[in-house]
Amino acid sequence: MIFSDLFFLFAFLPAFFLCYTVAAVADRRSRKSYAVTDDGSSQLQTGNMFKNMVLVVFSLIFYAWGEPVYVFLMIFSSFVNYRAGLFISSRQEHRKAALATGIGVNLLILGIFKYLGFFASILAGFGLPLQVPQIALPIGISFYTFQSISYLVDVYRRESPVQRRYADLLLYISMFPQLVAGPIVRYGTVAHEIQHRRVEMNDIAEGMFRFLIGLGKKVVMANQLSEISDQFLVGGLSELSTTGAWIGIVAFTFQIYFDFSGYSDMAIGLGRMIGFHFNENFRHPYCCDTITDFWRRWHISLGSFFRDYVYIPMGGNRQHQAMNILVVWFLTGMWHGASWNFILWGVYFGIIVMVEKYTVLRIKDRLPRFLLHLYSLVLVVIGWGIFYFDDFGKMQVFFNSFFGGGKVFDDFLTHSALMDNFWLWVAAVLFSMPIRTAVTGWLAGRLRQWDEPLAETLITAGRIAFSVALLVVCAALLVGATNNAFIYTRFYRKRKERR
Known part of the structure; x- marks a missing residue:
């Protein structure tokens, strides 16, 4: 599944936000929960348990849409990184070994699924009697592997807190907005927001x-x-x-x-x-x-x-x-x-x-x-x-x-x-340059000098009108589109076609 798809825009995304909104209400009404901090003590906190649960479920559905079997690979990879992170955090004498093991497993998985066929074909080209394995490439494996490695290294360096809940680490690795094509999100960037995020209308x-x-x-x-x-x-x-x-x-x-x-x-x-x-x-x-x-x-x-x-x-x-x-x-x-x-x-x-x-x-x-x-x-x-x-x-x-x-x-x-x-x-x-940002910033500044309350109303109305028009144009272009694949998945398909 890709973002620029009519099913994603008008079925998957509305269903996700509906369930996510219900989960947000459930989180607000739920009792406060206890969380274990890094020093082993308990701390009373309000969490995002139901929202996180919905996000994980929809992320797994999103990833499984093309090839369901690789969901289990990602779940396994997440569990390995979860255990490695706990070991790095709790065992002072074997931290390097745990880090090396965790990174090694990540690179092994990536190497098998992405590079084994490539290197086997090179060796076969030199005359070695090797059969080139036919292994399909899981979409997004490079992104979530690098995120996993960054998590382990940052925990080892004590630059990020260890995640003590497997479900929350799985959320970080499988989160569908950035799962397939990035950006590569560092764990420290979202660590606090996993359990403490708030969403305003803005x-x-x-x-x-x-x-x-x-x-x-x-x-x-x-x-x-x-x-x-x-x-x-x-x-x-x-x-x-x-x-x-x-x-x-x-x-x-x-x-x-x-x-x-x-x-x-x-x-x-x-x-x-x-x-x-x-x-x-x-x-x-x-x-x-x-x-x-x-x-x-x-x-x-x-x-x-x-x-x-x-x-x-x-x-x-x-x-x-x-x-x-x-x-x-x-x-x-x-x-x-x-x-x-x-x-x-x-x-x-x-x-x-x-x-x-x-x-x-x-x-x-x-x-x-x-x-x-x-x-x-x-x-x-x-x-x-x-x-x-x-x-x-x-x-x-x-x-x-x-x-x-x-x-x-x-x-x-x-x-x-x-x-x-x-x-x-x-x-x-024009749109490859920062002209849009400069023009809209200049226009907003001039409007605010003239009448700030009216300016905010006009800016909001303009954004809404532009957004609606853009959505209508995109939907119209997507109807019957034959050249819509995200370019990362297109190179993935080329590799499969060569086989």
């Missing part, structure tokens, strides 16, 4: 608006841009013109941004509506002035995970910096998928980031911002070309056309894709 309004903004990014922008990118990049690459290669990969560049950031917006919005505050995951990455800056803005939760749990423990900037950077970016590429193009993509950006530390970053203040921005965008677009093609033969044909080696430089198909979708291109450029 949270519901802000969360709903954020969710619909994300839905619009996905349905109105990403889905339409995917039709353009597929038109040029799927099949017929031998006839691809140079301008066609650029149009196709630029369309994909916008598509993947609106797809990923739209999903993060929807996750953050849904979390806000039920009292959780997830961190931002995208900050207008195409406004970057270096590749280093791009990766501070793109998939922030993933970058911070590798920084805090891999790069800094390896020595960070203190020792073997170049090697640390390359290892992190190799793992970043591997995390995105078990395919050589993802590894190449990660190493490509790792090399650029490493080179920038000794060149561009030292002189960027003396360089024109426009040139830095252009330099960054060209490298990002080339990177998405590597990311897109998991077949190196097709990748070579594409880049041959991309760099001017195609049969023709220009063709009618390119002009048609530009002119027939003119306003879509304009919207893609």
Whole structure:
């Protein structure tokens, strides 16, 4: 199940909020409960037992919708991390062993389901008599595995409290708003809110608006841009013109941004509506002035995970910096998928980031911002070309056309894709920049200077009208949509189809 689906929007989500509202009433009327604190004492508290129960049940249903069997894998993984966390917290003499065991089990599960077939095919290619296992990839396993690892490490470092209730740790790992495609939520971010969250009307309004903004990014922008990118990049690459290669990969560049950031917006919005505050995951990455800056803005939760749990423990900037950077970016590429193009993509950006530390970053203040921005965008677009093609033969044909080696430089198909979708291109450029935030902030400020009570009424009415219109447009576009899968699940399907 995905967020940009009519069943999710008009069946699953209403059913969830109905049950969640009833559970909230039950929690308010229930007796106060005792909780055991870290020092072993009992503390009287009001909990969210019924709300949490509803959230866990609906999260498991959400995850089981496609392949029910993998719900048991996630439940098992959660239990292992629950027991490992308790052991780390309570046993001083074997804390490292418990941490290593917990992380090892997480990585073993991830390795078996995501990478075993990949490495077996490599060894088979060297002539070893191995049968490549046919193991389906559970959706979202990379996200909840990394969340589990971050939980264990933070408990070990005493940066987060241990969770003593298995049901609450299962809630953290399985929470459907961010389960399938992130952001990667640290346990410390939501630890207090699991039992102590409160939801005000402002949270519901802000969360709903954020969710619909994300839905619009996905349905109105990403889905339409995917039709353009597929038109040029799927099949017929031998006839691809140079301008066609650029149009196709630029369309994909916008598509993947609106797809990923739209999903993060929807996750953050849904979390806000039920009292959780997830961190931002995208900050207008195409406004970057270096590749280093791009990766501070793109998939922030993933970058911070590798920084805090891999790069800094390896020595960070203190020792073997170049090697640390390359290892992190190799793992970043591997995390995105078990395919050589993802590894190449990660190493490509790792090399650029490493080179920038000794060149561009030292002189960027003396360089024109426009040139830095252009330099960054060209490298990002080339990177998405590597990311897109998991077949190196097709990748070579594409880049041959991309760099001017195609049969023709220009063709009618390119002009048609530009002119027939003119306003879509304009919207893609504008909405990938912080223009919406700047304009709405300026307008709200001017209205408040004029008449603050009336301004608040107009702002609220405007948001409601915009939200309703956006929902209607998205619903209309989703009726009969054939190109609606979230891009993460599309790469998952490609892997299954190759089998």
